[in-house]
Every structure is written in C-alpha cells, then in structure tokens.
Amino acid sequence: MSGDADVAVRIAGLNLHPVKSCGGIAVDEALVIETGFEFDRAWMVVDPQGRFVTQRELPRMALVRPTLRHADMLLRAPGMLALHLALDAVEAPAQATVWNDTVKAYDMGDLAAQWFSDFLGRPLRLVRFDPEQRRLADRRWTGPIEAETAFADGFPLLVASSAGLDELNTRLGQAGHDAVTMQRFRPNLVLDGLEANGEDHLDEIVFDTPDGAVRLKLVKPCARCSIPDVDPATAQTGHAVGDTLAAYRADARLDGAITFGMNAVIVEGVEAVLRIGQAGTASYRFD
Template sequence: MQLAEIHIHPLKSCRAQLVEQALVEPMGLQHDRRWMLIGADGQFMTGRQFPRLVLIEVAADTQGACFTAPDMPELRVERADMNEDVPVEVWRSAFAARTGSWDADFWFSDFLGVACRLVYVDAHTTRRTHADPSVPVGFADGYPLLLIGTASLADLNARLTQPVSMRQFRPNLVVQTGQAFVEDGWQRIRVGEVVFENVKLCSRCIFTTVDPEQASLHPKQEPLATLNGYRRSEAGTMFGINLVARGTGLVKLGDAVEVLA
C-alpha cells in the first residue's frame, strides 16, 4: 500500500490544499487546522452552518497565511499580528487562541455575511485529544489526523447515483487500498518514517453533504444518507479513522504504508 494523497486544511472548514509532502508534528500535519473563525460568543464556525467556508483557499507558511475566495481580494495575515489572547470553544473543549487582525475579521465577515473573528493556535495550545491527554490538537474536531482508504470511497461511490470526491470527507492522509474499510482494523501503521496509532473510527456528520465545489448542501443529504444505511453503529456513522502520530517526520506521496498491528 502507498500514500496516495495528502490534504491540508489550514483554516478549519476551508478548501483542502493537496500537497506532495508534509511534515508530521505532534498536532498533526504542519499548518493543518491552525486557523479558525469564531462568532461573537467564541464558538467555532464551520462549514456545517456556513457552507461558503469550503470555497476559501489557504496557502500557509511558517510566518502566516494567504487567503483567497471568490470575488474577494487576496488577504495576507501574519502570525505576528495575532497577539491577543481570546477564549474559544470547539465541541465543549474550551481553551485559548490568538486573534488580532481586524483586516482579517472584516474580510471574513464580508465574505460570509456574518460578524466573525479569525483566530490562530500554535504548538503551545493547552487543548488535548480525548483519547490521550499527552497529544495536543489544534482546531480539528477532536483528533490531529484523519485517514481514509481509496477502496472505502470506491465502495461508497458504487452505491451512489452521483459519485463524490475524497474532498467531501476532509481527510489528511489517503491510502491506496484494495479492500473497503480495511483501515478500520489497523491499530498501528507506519507511513514513510512516521508511526501512527488508530485511536477511534471517525463518526460523520452533515458536513459530508456539502459539495466542496459549489458550497451547497445536497437536497437528499447524500452521501451521508447512503452511509447511514450500511455504516451506522451505536457510536455513529463511520467513515475513516482518527490517528495520532507517535513521532515526527516527513510523509510524501508514494510512501509505503505498513500495518504494524
């Protein structure tokens, strides 16, 4: 098996950036989900409520990020501008993030049509995963990384009248597999030079029904409706696995994927 795709989402719910290689850090892939939008109450904003977020493209680097969106001028935000502590909350997990760019706040508020603020989190975050209090996590829903096998998507698409892309499920790592949902049973894997642990199957929500190209909700809630028919359990409708990295290093397209346990 080989690593087939690498997806980075620098802003929570933004369009995926497909890259050829990525640095794995304790918080996940470098730059992944380090930026987020919050409302006036500090609650996180995602494509579930604001589908237009999926149209925003982000190019992140060690100094900051450039944001582009339809009919909007390019926005550059420097990490150094984010110099004000602000309380935020992601799925009942309360912690501190950084804000400070009024230009960014006006830019995103204009694009979404609702008042919001841009926040940033770095490696000093106090937020931790539910499964392991030693593992930091940024603005991801709960875990640093998400992996999906290509055969799992192929199995789903064979059941749909209109196939969907991998972008719809917002993974970080996509592995070329020959058997649908084989990844569910992996406990530990090595991708290139990094070992990962499967800590939990990923329960899917209404966000999977947002078309990543059109920013529109599917009228019949596909592909979630079909997934509910054969992947639903007491824990939710599962598609993909949540990972934590047991080390750091580089992963690249074509890297061998080895199941260790």
Template sequence: MPGESNEWTVAGLYTYPVKSCQGVALQSSTVTATGLQYDRLWMLVDARSGRFVTQRQHPRLALIQVSINEKHGVLELNAPGMSALQVALHPTDLGAQVPVRVWYDTVMGRRCSADADAWVTQFVGKPTHLLYKDPDCPRLVSRYVPEKCAPQAGFADVFPLHVTTTPSLADVNSRVPSKLTHTHFRPNIVLSHPHALPYEEERWTRIEIGRDAWSLFITSRTPRCSMPNVDLEVGKMREDKEPMTSMRTFRCVDPGSPSFVCFGMQAAPQITGHTVWVGDSVVVREYGEHSLTEPL
C-alpha cells in the same frame, strides 16, 4: 492478520489550515504535535456567540481557497467577490485571547488582526473573528488515547490526524448517487492498495510509515456530521442530503455508537518531527477492535 492487506502506500496528503475552508494538497509534510504542519491552526468564530463557524452552518466556507507561501511566510485566503487576505504563517504579534468551544473542549485562540476580522465578517455576513490557535495553551487529547502517546490538537474536532483509504471511498461511491472525492471527508492522509478490501482500516490500531517506520496509532472510527453533503463546487448543502442519506443505510457500523454514520479513522502519531511523503510505504503492525462508547 490473515485475509487482510498489510502493505499500503501514501496516495495523498492534505492540510486544512483554516478549519472548514478548502484544503491544500501536499507532496510532503512535517508531522507536528497538532498534526500535519499548519493543519487547522486557524478558525472562524461567531463574534457574538463565541461558537466556531463551519460548513455545517455556512456551507459557503467551502469556496474559500487557502494557499501557503512559506517563502514569504504568508497564508492567503481567496473567495469569490473578495480581495485576497494575507495573514502571517508564523504570527508573532497576536491579538486578544479568545476562548472557544470546540465540541467538548474549550480551546484558546488569539485574534489575528482587525483586517482579518473584517474580511471574514464580510464573507460570512455577520460579525466574525479569524482566530489563530494559541501556541501557549496546548490542547491535549484525552479520549481513546493509547499508551505511549500524548496527542495534541489544534482546532481539529478531536485527533490531530484523519486517515482514509481509496478502497473504502470506492465502495462508498458504488453506493451513493453522486461521485465523491476524498476532499468531501477531509482526510490528512489517504492510503491506497491495489487489492485491499474496503474498510480494512477499521481493524488497524497501529501502522508504520516511511523509511523511518514512524508509528501512527489508529484510535477510532470517524463519526460523520452533515459536511459531506456540501456541494463543494457551489458552497451549498445538497437538497437531497446526499451522500449521508445513503450512507446511513450501510455505514452505521460502530458497535458503541450504532446511530452514527462512520467513514475514515482518527489517528495520532507516537512521536512528532517526522516527514511524511506521498509515495511512502505503510505497513500495518497491530490490529484490534474499535468502539465509540463515549463521544469523541
């Protein structure tokens, strides 16, 4: 499109194995049916209410470090004052099935183990389960889905992938009181371009990535909750409610949902099995308008 930059580079890749805990920076990742490999396949759930637990209610989840040991097939969780917890990276001996509501969807999870439940219960301070996404119960995404695309999701809020760009983050940082990183917005794929304008990604509908030129559909803006207000260093909500207070003055931009602060774009791959690398080239192939006329 005239006046826009159509050649970008993958500057960062992140997977978040446990929803609302720290992410893992990657050099490469396989694109699976539910997003980058291992992304949001585990989640904490309140044992009494059955509701999923996030940094919105428990900002201390930002202190849980997650590491992936593929050689030993282990996902390890570490947190201040806690011994390490290890769970199987590819679990085969799963516990009871637990239905949990993730926004507008009922998603089936499986309890990992009694030890895992005890660990997350101790950290959160009330009875909590650690669930693994039930692989036998796929969660299909039905809203804002383009033709020739049948996305699934694990425990992500909606779509399997989330994309942000460095020019847009730089613009936000020029307008808010404290410096933010991409991790405040929890993207899977960060794109960079030395001369692009902020928010060009909001007019994309399809991009191609890497030598295979695999297609990634850009499906909608990402409406933001309060999680960017978490001080990631200490695991507490900022008392000044920044950056969201400032962002409300310039990022309520979606014509269908003008009351939502938006940053980043939801995305879904056309087909899976490709590998994405930091440094991959990205070409914008199709443009269009986005409008959140119904909730994600």
C-alpha cells in the same frame, strides 16, 4: 477484512486544512508535529463569543480557498479580494471554544475579521491556535497516549482509504447520484492498499522515512455530520452522501453512528516528513 497480520499501504493523498472547515490543500509532503500536520487546523473562524463556526451552519466556508506560501497564507473566496496572513505574525491574545474545549488562541486582527464577516454574512473573527496551549484528545480513546491536537474536532489526524471512496461512489452511482471526491471527508492521509474502509480495522501504521519512523495509532472511527453533503466546489448542500453512507456505515463502536475514516494519534515521528507515495506497513487490530 484480511486475515493477514500486516498489510502494505502507500500514501495516495496528503491534505492540510489550515482554517478549520474552510477549503483544503492537497500537498506533496507534510511535516508531522505534536498536533498532527504543520498548519493543519491552525486557524479557526469564531463568532463574537469566540465559539467556532463550521460548514454545518455556514456551508459557504467551503469556498474559502487557502494557499500556503513561504511566508504567508493567501485566502481567496468568490467576489473577495485575497486576504494575506503572515505565517509568523498574530495580534491580540484571545480565547476560543471548539466543542467543549476553551483554549488559548490569538486573534488575527480586524482586517481578517472583516473579510470573513463580509464573505459569510455575519459577525465573525479569525483566531490562531496558541502553540503553547496543550489541547488533548479524549483519553477514553487514546488510552495512555497524550495526543495533542489544535483546532481539529478531536484528534490529530484523520485517515481514509481510496477503496472506501470507490465503494461509496459505486453505491452513489447505483442510486443515480454523481460521484464525489475525497475532499468531502477532509482526511489528512489517504491510503492505497486497503480494502474498502479497511482502515476501520487497523491498529497502527508505520512509515519508515529518511527522518525516522512515523508511527500512527488508529483510535476512533470518525462519526459523520452533514459536512460530507456540502459540495466543496459550490457549497451546495444535499443529502445523497449521508443517505448512502447510512445504508452500510453504521458503526457499533459508536452506538450506530455513521462513520467514514479513522482518527489517528502520533505514537512517534514528530519532526518527520511524510510524502506522497511513501510506503508503510499497517497492522490489524484483533480485539
């Protein structure tokens, strides 16, 4: 960790994951909204009881590839005809459960349900987050900030560093494993300019955009499950990533959980646009 009070950073990557736990989209710019980035984790696959499902139990979800267009989202998967979903249309009101939160949502209809059920091999439905619903991140970590989130696990944004991935890949290579991409970790923002895993020690990041300042507060390390060991290109599972991280990424703040990346909340900047290459200033936490 640097001893300087501030560090210059640059946005090296911006990613959206429109359907929770399905493939991501690398984008050149992202609109900041109350729940994070527009369209990020706005849709979710659920079982017949409305409970979320993820790559933890269905690794093939990684093979569902979204494309966002002007008026619709296109979903593709191996062996399937493309599914088109209008961005401005939903069907019946519904409820959905993500972790311990049951929230208002909209069912996306029988065609979408059949598409996911056919591809993933069990009865499933697709829902969209109700924008009138306020789902708040855990106040134990956000303090006075009421941070809204859609279907993300718990926080509006996830931040990771390019150097952190480089460090992991160095260690994977030393152990005889192939390098991995940042897709494994599903961050919204990837930053250049930090030391390896330097995001662990940041307090806030400020980006001065033409739309005004975007200020993000990093509040909680991101504990890792089995998903980083799912190959996003093939959906094959392994254990090299988890085993390698376990050797050096136990985090005392989470009772020794294995972490990679930091969850962030939006302090200001709703309706501003972040872009690849955007420069920012990050401040360190001194607690």
